[in-house]
Amino acid sequence: MTSFSCDKHRFHREGGMMEVFPSSTVSLREFGCEQTLLSRPDGSASFVQGDTSVMAGVYGPAEVKISKEIYDRATLEVLVHPKVGLPGVRERSQEQCVRETCEASLLLSLHPRSSLTLVLQVLHDDGALLSCCLNAACMALMDAGLSMSCLFCGVTCAISADGEIITDPTAAQEKESRALMTFAIDSKERRVMMSSTKGSFSVHELQQCVAASQKASEKIFQFYRDSVRRRYSKNL
Amino acid sequence: MKDTPMSNCERDFILKAIEEKKRLDGRQTYDYRKIKITFGTDYGCCFVDLGQTRVMAQVSCELVVPKENRPNEGIMFFNLELFPSPLVYPLQSELSVKLNRQLERCLRNSKCIDTESLCVVSGEKVWQIRVDVHTLNNDGNLMDAASVAAIGALCHFRRPDVSIQGEEVTVYSPEERDPIPLSIYHMPISVSFAFFQQGTFLLVDPCEREERVMDGLLMIAMNKHREICSIQSSGGIMLLKEQASRLELADSSLDNYQKDLKAGGRCGFAESMPQERITALKTDQTAVEMTDVSETASSIVQTAVAPPQTVPSPSVPVPGVGQVGEGLRNTWGLEEEEEEEEDVEMDVVEILDSDEEEEEVVILYPETTKKPK
Numbered sequence: 361m362t363s364f365s366c367d368k369h370r371f372h373r374e375g376g377m378m379e380v381f382p383s384s385t386v387s388l389r390e391f392g393c394e395q396t397l398l399s400r401p402d403g404s405a406s407f408v409q410g411d412t413s414v415m416a417g418v419y420g421p422a423e424v425k426i427s428k429e430i431y432d433r434a435t436l437e438v439l440v441h442p443k444v445g446l447p448g449v450r451e452r453s454q455e456q457c458v459r460e461t462c463e464a465s466l467l468l469s470l471h472p473r474s475s476l477t478l479v480l481q482v483l484h485d486d487g488a489l490l491s492c493c494l495n496a497a498c499m500a501l502m503d504a505g506l507s508m509s510c511l512f513c514g515v516t517c518a519i520s521a522d523g524e525i526i527t528d529p530t531a532a533q534e535k536e537s538r539a540l541m542t543f544a545i546d547s548k549e550r551r552v553m554m555s556s557t558k559g560s561f562s563v564h565e566l567q568q569c570v571a572a573s574q575k576a577s578e579k580i581f582q583f584y585r586d587s588v589r590r591r592y593s594k595n596l
Numbered sequence: 597m598k599d600t601p602m603s604n605c606e607r608d609f610i611l612k613a614i615e616e617k618k619r620l621d622g623r624q625t626y627d628y629r630k631i632k633i634t635f636g637t638d639y640g641c642c643f644v645d646l647g648q649t650r651v652m653a654q655v656s657c658e659l660v661v662p663k664e665n666r667p668n669e670g671i672m673f674f675n676l677e678l679f680p681s682p683l684v685y686p687l688q689s690e691l692s693v694k695l696n697r698q699l700e701r702c703l704r705n706s707k708c709i710d711t712e713s714l715c716v717v718s719g720e721k722v723w724q725i726r727v728d729v730h731t732l733n734n735d736g737n738l739m740d741a742a743s744v745a746a747i748g749a750l751c752h753f754r755r756p757d758v759s760i761q762g763e764e765v766t767v768y769s770p771e772e773r774d775p776i777p778l779s780i781y782h783m784p785i786s787v788s789f790a791f792f793q794q795g796t797f798l799l800v801d802p803c804e805r806e807e808r809v810m811d812g813l814l815m816i817a818m819n820k821h822r823e824i825c826s827i828q829s830s831g832g833i834m835l836l837k838e839q840a841s842r843l844e845l846a847d848s849s850l851d852n853y854q855k856d857l858k859a860g861g862r863c864g865f866a867e868s869m870p871q872e873r874i875t876a877l878k879t880d881q882t883a884v885e886m887t888d889v890s891e892t893a894s895s896i897v898q899t900a901v902a903p904p905q906t907v908p909s910p911s912v913p914v915p916g917v918g919q920v921g922e923g924l925r926n927t928w929g930l931e932e933e934e935e936e937e938e939d940v941e942m943d944v945v946e947i948l949d950s951d952e953e954e955e956e957v958v959i960l961y962p963e964t965t966k967k968p969k
Contacts, residue, residue, distance in 0.1 A: 392878030398733040399648040400681055400804075408878075411637055415732060417679065439680060443641075444656045444728050446675070479680050481730055483652065484637060567893035587877040 388528045388576055389488075393495075393587055395503045401479075403504020407496035409528060411486035414493050416500035420476035428475065433468035440480045440493065453556075454490055458497055461544040461554045467507040476506065487531040488516040490542040490556060495580065502588065511547040513580040515573035516540065519561055525569060527576050541569050545577040607809050614797050620805060621647075628801045633748055639775065640753030644745040647803065648735035653745035654728050655753040659767070662715070662722040670714020671724040674700050676742060678731050695739060698828055699729065702743055702784050702817040706825035709750065710779040716758050716765060723755060725778070736803035739815055743786040753778055784825035786817040791831070 389410030398404035401417035421434055428435050438459040440451040462478065478500065480493050494514030501508060518529040518537035526533055534540055539559030543552050552570060561569075610620065617625065629647030636643065640655030662669065676696045678688060703709075714723040727749060729742045754775035757768045790802035790810040802810060812831025818824050910920045 387881055390879060390881045394877075398650065399735055400679075400733050417732075419680070441677060441679075441730060443654050443730075444726065446677075477680060481652075481679065481732060484641070486637075564893060564897050567896045568890060571890075571892045571896075583877070583879055586879075590877055 386527045403500045405499035409492045412492045413483040414496040415481045416496035417479045418500045418504040421471040421474035424475035432472050434471040434474045434476050436476045438478045443482045465508045465510050487529045487534045491516040512544050513577050515576045516542045517569040543573045547581050550574045626800045640749050642745050642748035644741045646741040649741050650732040651741040651745045652730045653749035655749045656726050657723050657755045659721050660724045667719035668715050669711040670722045673726045676729040701826045706784045713779050736807045737801050747783045782819040784817045784819045789814045
């Protein structure tokens with residue numbers, strides 16, 4: 361890992377700002393990522409959204425236990441480790457969301473009778489945790505070089521008490537929101553791969569949030585492309 | 597998941613090199629790897645990088661009932677979790693138990709924290725300080741990194757302020773009153789020594805490859821005042837007294853750690869991400885263009901098919917049992933559970949209605965909802 365001197369990307373972080381919908385702009389907090397930061401896993405990445413940060417490590421394809429073996433494709437296991445305490449029911453549901461998204465985008469049939477393990481460690485939670493996990497997972501899978509049919513990204517939307525839509529909310533905004541939704545969006549056609557919602561909202565609000573997430577996902581995919589391009593560039 | 601076994605060539609190479617006083621990464625016998633300590637955004641969060649070994653510790657607190665035999669003292673709870681690695685499962689759990697026990701002995705039994713200051717109401721409420729250590733990357737010598745991270749997090753942590761007026765106890769939130777630090781008597785830090793060739797050669801701070809070929813490991817926890825807090829020897833190495841006293845001289849690097857810990861400022865993990873690395877990228881806050889969103893949303897809603905109104909209203913045949921849909925009529929609630937699924941999807945409800953004759957068939961996951969592979 362050689363380091364190059366380049367123009368520094370130092371920006372002051374501002375809070376997730378939002379405006380009254382539908383006056384056309386909604387914003388994402390500043391995000392950053394780093395790949396290949398752990399030496400032991402086959403692929404690793406850390407993703408930071410504002411203050412929320414998650415580290416992901418991927419092992420695989422590797423040998424699988426006979427009891428978990430699937431004859432024609434790989435067995436994907438996802439583990440989410442919270443910062444404080446032991447993993448509980450909430451982590452299990454987050455694992456399920458991430459696993460279903462990954463299984464839909466990875467080409468598992470290329471590695472039959474093998475195991476892929478994805479470990480997510482929460483480093484700090486300041487809102488939008490599930491979408492940060494999804495983004496970190498996608499970057500780690502890319503870093504490990506596993507074949508995927510499409511990339512995916514996670515976007516969280518919150519509907520505040522007076523009906524405004526906030527994308528990428530902070531923990532304080534999440535607490536005061538009436539509904540919270542996380543969508544996993546794929547990169548080929550910007551369709552929703554996974555959705556996890558909490559709270560009450562109307563069908564119209566749901567569709568608005570989906571559309572807002574699809575727009576926001578463009579930025580995230582552009583960011584993926586930029587980071588990978590920078591990583592493999594010969595000069596910065 | 598199984599790890600790649602180490603080949604005999606590699607093992608012989610490392611042992612031979614040690615005999616000639618050479619290490620894989622060019623260090624000397626008593627050299628430590630580069631250590632980097634960072635603190636996170638909230639109180640009690642500490643990251644330690646010892647070469648490639650990375651460990652994170654987080655301290656949290658809550659009010660609990662104290663132990664019966666010690667009503668005046670707070671409780672310290674330690675938990676060390678290993679990042680899943682290709683180690684075979686029994687070995688991994690053995691290592692986890694060993695590290696947990698060592699960390700407990702190093703920090704709790706050495707009485708480095710004043711537990712009596714954690715008492716709020718004697719016999720009723722005391723603070724329980726919980727230290728969670730997560731190992732992120734294991735490149736050898738997890739114990740030292742974990743002990744530095746744990747003591748760093750304890751030094752960094754602030755607990756909420758409490759005031760007692762007669763019978764009333766008020767716990768102030770961080771916004772009301774500044775939280776106060778824990779009272780720490782001394783900082784024990786462990787140093788590990790690996791032995792090779794039946795104790796003939798010793799190395800400080802073994803990396804992962806060296807750990808695999810070592811014969812025994814000796815861990816000594818010491819503090820700044822050169823007091824030994826705990827010693828743990830594993831691997832069955834017989835140490836001569838001269839060797840043991842020689843080891844104390846190697847602990848001079850402890851003073852550097854103490855200085856680092858005191859000087860460590862607060863900075864979020866987000867800000868500590870290196871900017872100059874080619875594998876890291878950061879962007880600022882971006883706005884998202886949303887001009888077409890409301891039109892797209894409205895058009896989707898209008899063209900969507902309305903759900904059919906074939907859902908019968910739920911009935912309550914027996915108190916405590918709810919039933920949606922027609923099916924087997926049964927007085928005992930147990931069998932009715934199979935037909936009571938809370939389905940919102942229109943397709944499932946129609947299938948249930950049409951299959952009324954086939955009372956034995958229970959559809960839990962209808963084919964329409966299966967994801968295409």
